Amino acid sequence: MTETDGPRVTDEVDYTPGPLNRDARVYVAGHRGLVGSAIWRKLEGEGFRDLLGRTSSELDLTDREAVFAFFRETRPQHVVLAAAKVGGIMANNTYPVEFLSENVRIQTNVIDAALETDVERLLFLGSSCIYPKMAPQPITEDALHTGYLEHTNDAYAIAKIAGIMHIQAARREYGKAWISAMPTNLYGPGDNFSPTGSHVLPALIRRYHEAVQDGATTVTNWGTGTPRREFLHVDDMADACLHLLEHYDGPQQVNVGTGSDVTIRDIAHAIATVTGYEGATEWDTSKPDGTPQKLLDVSKLAHAGWTARIGLEEGLRSTYAWFLDHADSVRQ
Structure with a gap:
């Protein structure tokens, strides 16, 4: 792209989608x-x-x-x-x-x-x-x-x-x-499970997994648990x-x-079940909830x-299995 090429100013693109060449x-x-x-x-x-x-x-x-x-x-x-x-x-x-x-x-x-x-x-x-x-x-x-x-x-x-x-x-x-x-x-698979840098779902997987490993009877999560997430x-x-x-x-x-979406409380409960955690879950309401709901129209x-x-249950189980298989190498 150079100045001499000149821009192509148009609202339309002359392209018809189709199978990509597997050799490209x-x-x-x-x-x-x-x-x-x-x-x-x-x-x-x-x-x-x-x-x-x-x-x-x-x-x-x-x-x-x-x-x-x-x-x-x-x-x-x-x-x-x-x-x-x-x-x-x-x-x-x-x-x-x-x-x-x-x-x-x-x-x-x-x-x-x-x-x-x-x-x-x-x-x-x-x-x-x-x-x-x-x-x-x-x-x-x-x-x-x-x-x-x-x-x-x-x-x-x-x-x-x-x-x-x-x-x-x-x-x-x-x-x-x-x-x-x-x-x-x-x-x-391949997610970031860091307690400070990860997104909510992998952070919860690690939190509940460690609670099981440590024999903890209480897990504390951020916010109210009421926001809905997809x-x-x-x-x-x-x-x-x-x-x-x-x-x-x-x-x-x-x-x-x-x-479709679920509440953070719902996802926490599902992860607790997948990881085998049987203790109590508490919510630190001094921490931010973020956006109340974020469901996309698809x-x-x-x-x-x-x-x-x-499905979510299938995905959680396979993700936790991957986490266990890669416990020594996952981003933490």
């Missing part, structure tokens, strides 16, 4: 993370033969020159942008500068390098936290930009909104057939990503979820022909 080079940015590793497994299982990934020690995505050099050397045909700095309420609320700055730099570098090297298909992965705190439930894609964000993760949300706008701008100015997907709360297994998310790449094209982000995704397959 696909770069999965963030291929070691929760989402990226699931997408890598999915693509491998679907017969993709030229997958490309780099760890953060091999390629620092906040280093603009390094990212451009990588794209010029490898020339991927398709890109899945799953790399991000992520964390739970405490991490987001404590380090808003880092969550905003690092994510904006990662996204901008990858998307700009993809523009320069003429990547055909790019899928940007965001988060359901982009929607207003008090958005009508279930949340449709049209709710974006209609209200105030949840303050505990507003910096991360703004970074993801910037990514959506970057994709839309690339479509409008350069005619790129690039898309964005907004997943709900994800969980599964949980999607990461393998379902990976399946949805490939489906969107092959069946959807449009400027608007697509919600990815199950279409009718756009259903219209594109995809629905979630892995």
